Amino acid sequence: MADTLTDKTSARPWRAPRLSLRRREAIEAWLFVSPTVAGFLVFFLGPLLAVMYFSLTEWNLLTQEATFVGVKNYVDALSVNPDFWHVLRNSFVFAIGLVPLNMTLALTLALALSRPFRGVVFFRTVFFAPVVTSAVAWAIVWRFLLQGEAGAVNQLLASVGIDGPNWLREPDWAMVAVIVTRVIKMVGLNMILYIAALQAIPRDYEAAARLEGASNWQIFRMVIWPLLAPTTLVIFVITMIGSFKVFDHIYLMTGGGPENGTLVLAFYIYEQGFKFFNVGYASALAMIMFVIVLVLTVIQMTLRRKDMR
Amino acid sequence: MTSLTLRNLKKSFGSTEVIKGVDLQVHDGEFVVFVGPSGCGKSTLLRMIAGLEDITAGELYIGDRLVNEVQAAQRGVAMVFQSYALYPHLAVKDNMAFGLKVRKVPAEERERRVQDAAASLKLEALLGRYPRELSGGQRQRVAIGRAIVGNPQVFLFDEPLSNLDAELRVHMRSEIAALHKRLGNTMIYVTHDQIEAMTLADRIVVLREGRIEQVGSPRELYERPANLFVAQFIGSPRMNVLPAASVEKSLSARGLDIGSAEGVGMRPEHISVVEAGSGLLRGAVTLREYTGATTLLHVALEGGETALVVHNGQNMPEAGEDVGLEIAREHMHLFDSQGQAIRPLARAG
Ligand SMILES: Nc1ncnc2c1ncn2[C@@H]1O[C@H](COP(=O)(O)OP(=O)(O)OP(=O)(O)O)[C@@H](O)[C@H]1O
Ligand SMILES: [Mg+2]
Numbered sequence A: 001m002a003d004t005l006t007d008k009t010s011a012r013p014w015r016a017p018r019l020s021l022r023r024r025e026a027i028e029a030w031l032f033v034s035p036t037v038a039g040f041l042v043f044f045l046g047p048l049l050a051v052m053y054f055s056l057t058e059w060n061l062l063t064q065e066a067t068f069v070g071v072k073n074y075v076d077a078l079s080v081n082p083d084f085w086h087v088l089r090n091s092f093v094f095a096i097g098l099v100p101l102n103m104t105l106a107l108t109l110a111l112a113l114s115r116p117f118r119g120v121v122f123f124r125t126v127f128f129a130p131v132v133t134s135a136v137a138w139a140i141v142w143r144f145l146l147q148g149e150a151g152a153v154n155q156l157l158a159s160v161g162i163d164g165p166n167w168l169r170e171p172d173w174a175m176v177a178v179i180v181t182r183v184i185k186m187v188g189l190n191m192i193l194y195i196a197a198l199q200a201i202p203r204d205y206e207a208a209a210r211l212e213g214a215s216n217w218q219i220f221r222m223v224i225w226p227l228l229a230p231t232t233l234v235i236f237v238i239t240m241i242g243s244f245k246v247f248d249h250i251y252l253m254t255g256g257g258p259e260n261g262t263l264v265l266a267f268y269i270y271e272q273g274f275k276f277f278n279v280g281y282a283s284a285l286a287m288i289m290f291v292i293v294l295v296l297t298v299i300q301m302t303l304r305r306k307d308m309r
Numbered sequence B: 001m002t003s004l005t006l007r008n009l010k011k012s013f014g015s016t017e018v019i020k021g022v023d024l025q026v027h028d029g030e031f032v033v034f035v036g037p038s039g040c041g042k043s044t045l046l047r048m049i050a051g052l053e054d055i056t057a058g059e060l061y062i063g064d065r066l067v068n069e070v071q072a073a074q075r076g077v078a079m080v081f082q083s084y085a086l087y088p089h090l091a092v093k094d095n096m097a098f099g100l101k102v103r104k105v106p107a108e109e110r111e112r113r114v115q116d117a118a119a120s121l122k123l124e125a126l127l128g129r130y131p132r133e134l135s136g137g138q139r140q141r142v143a144i145g146r147a148i149v150g151n152p153q154v155f156l157f158d159e160p161l162s163n164l165d166a167e168l169r170v171h172m173r174s175e176i177a178a179l180h181k182r183l184g185n186t187m188i189y190v191t192h193d194q195i196e197a198m199t200l201a202d203r204i205v206v207l208r209e210g211r212i213e214q215v216g217s218p219r220e221l222y223e224r225p226a227n228l229f230v231a232q233f234i235g236s237p238r239m240n241v242l243p244a245a246s247v248e249k250s251l252s253a254r255g256l257d258i259g260s261a262e263g264v265g266m267r268p269e270h271i272s273v274v275e276a277g278s279g280l281l282r283g284a285v286t287l288r289e290y291t292g293a294t295t296l297l298h299v300a301l302e303g304g305e306t307a308l309v310v311h312n313g314q315n316m317p318e319a320g321e322d323v324g325l326e327i328a329r330e331h332m333h334l335f336d337s338q339g340q341a342i343r344p345l346a347r348a349g
Helices: A002-011 A022-055 A072-080 A081-114 A122-130 A136-146 A152-159 A170-198 A201-212 A216-244 A247-255 A265-275 A278-308 B044-048 B092-102 B107-118 B135-150 B165-183 B194-200 B218-223 B227-235 B245-253
Strands: A057-060 A067-070 B004-013 B016-026 B031-035 B056-062 B076-079 B154-158 B186-190 B202-207 B212-214 B241-244 B265-266 B273-274 B281-290 B295-301 B306-311 B323-324 B332-335
Touching: A022 A057, A022 A278, A057 A278, A057 B227, A072 A278, A081 A216, A081 A265, A081 B218, A122 A170, A152 A247, A152 B245, A170 A247, A201 A216, A201 B044, A201 B076, A201 B245, A216 A278, A216 B092, A247 A265, A265 A278, A265 B241, B004 B044, B004 B194, B016 B044, B016 B212, B031 B044, B044 B056, B044 B186, B056 B194, B076 B135, B092 B135, B107 B135, B135 B165, B135 B306, B165 B194, B186 B194, B194 B218, B194 B245, B202 B218, B202 B227, B212 B218, B212 B227, B227 B241, B227 B265, B227 B332, B241 B245, B241 B306, B245 B281, B273 B306, B281 B306
Parallel strands: B031 B186, B031 B202, B076 B154, B154 B186
Antiparallel strands: A057 A067, B004 B016, B004 B056, B202 B212, B241 B265, B265 B332, B273 B323, B281 B295, B281 B323, B295 B306
């Protein structure tokens, strides 16, 4: 076989380089993936290395002067600057509040909307629409709805006898408000992922379980939920990462306030880098955030792999 | 006592009626097979019996109990699915124990019953494996094992062998037959493989478009099909059906009266080749298909029709050769203009 191939090529007037099929395939493969690889290098690996370098310098954007300072920025963040731990705590509160709420709601909606019934498309659209709505419009509307006395939310609460707080003016309530409004905006995305996963589960599993006497809850607990595990993991990781990176929502809803009550890591990085021009310090913070997200992801993946055994 | 009684059962999905009134009595311990073309409602009927589809109209009794409104799990039936429906995240053992677990059977009893079922199906070595680690035949056996563990009164099978290769299918077929003999339960089995139907069934139910065409033993269906549809559905290769006119003359020459029949059916395996010019029919061989034990001859008849003949003797005619075809009187099936069988072929008065 190989002989006939080479004979053919050498018979041509132009002599093709004598590459084995494997080599040729490898070269073609690299050519095909090269745009992606180039993009990865230019837009991901490059900036990452740059940030890594910046984080070791004191660099003022205005004077364009960079001085190498070693790990000073990291030391500042972790032990000198009192803001950092407060900000980190806020980020965790945001994530720990948002992720379970988002995922529970997404799964509940998906379970309700994964089977066809009259109007199902309408409901899916309703819950997905906020995902594609502009963050600005979303924030404006919610700031309006969440106003103190006059806001629609508080008026609604008042009608059932609850005296609502001034949502965006009190630090703790502001955190609750940004979490809930963020969940409502983004839950549709996870809902769609769960719907897709549910629809991929063969109906016979449910039929078999029902025939064997399983209740709806048992079917969910013993069949559906375990089969959703890979999807749940993916959703968990992307939602977790997304909640650590939340920026626009905070910027538009509270600007990190009141009393830094909603000042989360990504927003803090933005403030340090682009408001106070502490690029070195901001880069160090960004590296810390990168490591946190990386660690969380790795832990999840490891747990999952153990679970599969 | 686990007979089943279906009384005028109907099922509609929205406005389309899929099961259009089925009456059937299944006796205790009987092996009944549903056959019919794809989409005729076999699975739907089976799922209605299982309780997985609700019944639009009619009555379903299991034993003496009206079960229309009884939940699937309370009907005492177990089902083996075409897809096997083994839970991929559970080991074989846990798959088999699933029903016992949800019914809160104590762990030791669960263990014992799974072991018993596994032993009877030679599954002991596989108990720790996951479904993805099993071959098709092993999965099939586990699915059957899971059904047995629950001690059902009635077993339902929906095309359980259709995902297996031909050889394994023959083997599993005999295992299912042996299982029925051993357990003695009532079993209802859906297939569209008629060899499976013929070999397994005590009685076969032929369905078409949501209605029963005929119910009978395999022999009855083969020898005395009630109508053209059953005649052509049962038996392979399918029965030749010729217009009555093409044989009327030769028959009356022998003193046989075809009466009001419009069509005459002859199974390919009942036709024999005789010398050209003699026999009931004349024609020329257009194609020979050698299949090993037999050869399938395509014969173009004088009247323009084509007849299939299973030839397994000596004197193989060549392609293009003129031949005569002969068939015994008792092997001729007569059908009226509605396609209903008329019998028997009478001596002219
Ligand atoms: N859930 C459903 N909704 C609407 N129509 C259905 C549904 N289930 C089945 N049908 C229709 O009912 C008819 C009978 O389907 P069924 O699955 O019972 O056929 P079958 O005889 O088992 O066919 P096959 O041999 O292909 O398995 C088909 O026309 C099918 O399209
Ligand atoms: Mg079917």
